[in-house]
Amino acid sequence: MSQSPRRNILIVSSDPTLSKLLGLVLTTEGHQVIAATTGEDALDKVPQRTCDMVIIDVPLAGMDSYELCRRLRQNSTTRYLPILMLSSKGDVADKLAGFEAGADEYLTKPFDSKELAYRIRNLLLRAQIPARPHAEPLARGQTIAFFGTKGGVGKTTICVNTAITIQQQTRKRVAIFDGDFFFGDIGVHLNLPPVRSMVDLVERIDEIDADLVNQVMVPHSSGVRVLLSPFRPEKADLVTSEHVKRLLDILVVFYDYVIADCHSAYDERTLSILEKADDIMLVLTPEIGPVKNTALFLDIAPSLGVTLDHIHVILNRANSSVGIEPEEIERSLHHPIEFRIVSGGRPVVMSVNRGVPLTIEKPDHPLAREIAHIAAHLIKKEAPRKAAP
Ligand SMILES: Nc1ncnc2c1ncn2[C@@H]1O[C@H](COP(=O)(O)OP(=O)(O)OP(=O)(O)O)[C@@H](O)[C@H]1O
Numbered sequence: 247m248s249q250s251p252r253r254n255i256l257i258v259s260s261d262p263t264l265s266k267l268l269g270l271v272l273t274t275e276g277h278q279v280i281a282a283t284t285g286e287d288a289l290d291k292v293p294q295r296t297c298d299m300v301i302i303d304v305p306l307a308g309m310d311s312y313e314l315c316r317r318l319r320q321n322s323t324t325r326y327l328p329i330l331m332l333s334s335k336g337d338v339a340d341k342l343a344g345f346e347a348g349a350d351e352y353l354t355k356p357f358d359s360k361e362l363a364y365r366i367r368n369l370l371l372r373a374q375i376p377a378r379p380h381a382e383p384l385a386r387g388q389t390i391a392f393f394g395t396k397g398g399v400g401k402t403t404i405c406v407n408t409a410i411t412i413q414q415q416t417r418k419r420v421a422i423f424d425g426d427f428f429f430g431d432i433g434v435h436l437n438l439p440p441v442r443s444m445v446d447l448v449e450r451i452d453e454i455d456a457d458l459v460n461q462v463m464v465p466h467s468s469g470v471r472v473l474l475s476p477f478r479p480e481k482a483d484l485v486t487s488e489h490v491k492r493l494l495d496i497l498v499v500f501y502d503y504v505i506a507d508c509h510s511a512y513d514e515r516t517l518s519i520l521e522k523a524d525d526i527m528l529v530l531t532p533e534i535g536p537v538k539n540t541a542l543f544l545d546i547a548p549s550l551g552v553t554l555d556h557i558h559v560i561l562n563r564a565n566s567s568v569g570i571e572p573e574e575i576e577r578s579l580h581h582p583i584e585f586r587i588v589s590g591g592r593p594v595v596m597s598v599n600r601g602v603p604l605t606i607e608k609p610d611h612p613l614a615r616e617i618a619h620i621a622a623h624l625i626k627k628e629a630p631r632k633a634a635p
């Protein structure tokens with residue numbers, strides 16, 4: 247494994263032997279070490295130095311390790327620093343307390359120095375800036391929205407699997423924007439920790455740069471990065487439709503594909519996503535309610551500022567035996583069905599429950615193959631050039 251670039255790492259430990267051992271591992275990895283013996287010492291040193299990561303030992307003399315972690319997360323200059331917590335307490339409750347305090351990683355002592363080195367590398371890698379080199383002109387990505395007029399038709403499942411397939415097939419930068427502001431499910435589908443959300447960007451909307459975007463996007467092991475929706479419903483209204491437009495304009499500068507999952511509503515924020523989308527994947531199931539509402543949406547789409555040419559209809563659970571025939575649905579919609587996805591049964595639901603997308607877990611499953619077809623269609627498209635944000 248190649249070495250990661252040299253970084254400044256702050257070690258906070260009141261145990262001189264451990265501090266020495268950590269210093270040795272880090273310098274062997276090529277990093278620069280800053281040592282602090284207490285939490286107070288760490289808070290003094292962090293703002294003065296350019297620090298890329300913090301390792302906090304548990305326990306510390308003086309300020310509690312968890313309190314230090316919380317304080318780092320509360321301070322605007324240290325809020326997004328990767329934090330690794332080291333503790334001899336290995337119970338789930340102890341680990342959860344560490345994560346709740348704001349740690350990104352938790353390693354129990356005694357640890358293997360190779361494992362420590364790997365975890366540090368991964369943390370630093372995930373925190374890397376995704377921005378294109380400055381010299382490169384601002385090529386703009388493609389925005390794809392997954393929308394449906396009814397809840398539970400499979401929008402999020404298809405959205406997540408398509409995003410991962412596009413990433414796997416292109417190896418380009420793929421972002422998912424969770425546009426279900428009240429009850430976003432992307433984090434659940436991908437089993438992501440609720441550490442940062444779009445609220446962190448909205449609060450600093452005028453200061454957004456590559457660094458901040460990178461710090462707030464939550465990385466998934468597939469390479470896809472996610473802008474999570476607000477964690478609590480009461481925070482959802484902090485995100486306005488103007489914010490949504492601005493965030494999508496920014497993401498499309500940094501990512502080749504920005505894939506948005508939408509809520510089933512015609513509210514301003516959802517319409518802002520649809521307005522920004524180059525492609526709208528309109529998902530329905532062969533049932534009377536979704537068919538009626540989808541027909542209505544297609545009817546009024548132009549008056550909502552949505553171009554019909556951007557809309558691609560996906561019939562999910564197309565083989566449902568009690569469903570309406572696809573030809574009948576096309577007649578009701580006055581629009582062709584471009585993609586059909588079968589009902590994938592238990593494996594689909596189980597993959598959602600496990601937080602491991604089907605395209606990763608079972609790439610040969612019929613649903614995964616149909617998703618690959620949708621992804622291939624989207625990849626072929628050349629994103630239209632848009633005005634700069
Ligand atoms: N083709 C399919 N085969 C089997 N199960 C499916 C299929 N599509 C979706 N599901 C399952 O249906 C459930 C609802 O899917 P999903 O959450 O993707 O819908 P949604 O439209 O995003 O819902 P909401 O409106 O609540 O956000 C999930 O458990 C998912 O696994």
Ligand SMILES: [Mg+2]
Binds near residue numbers: 401402403426431507
């Ligand atoms: Mg959903």
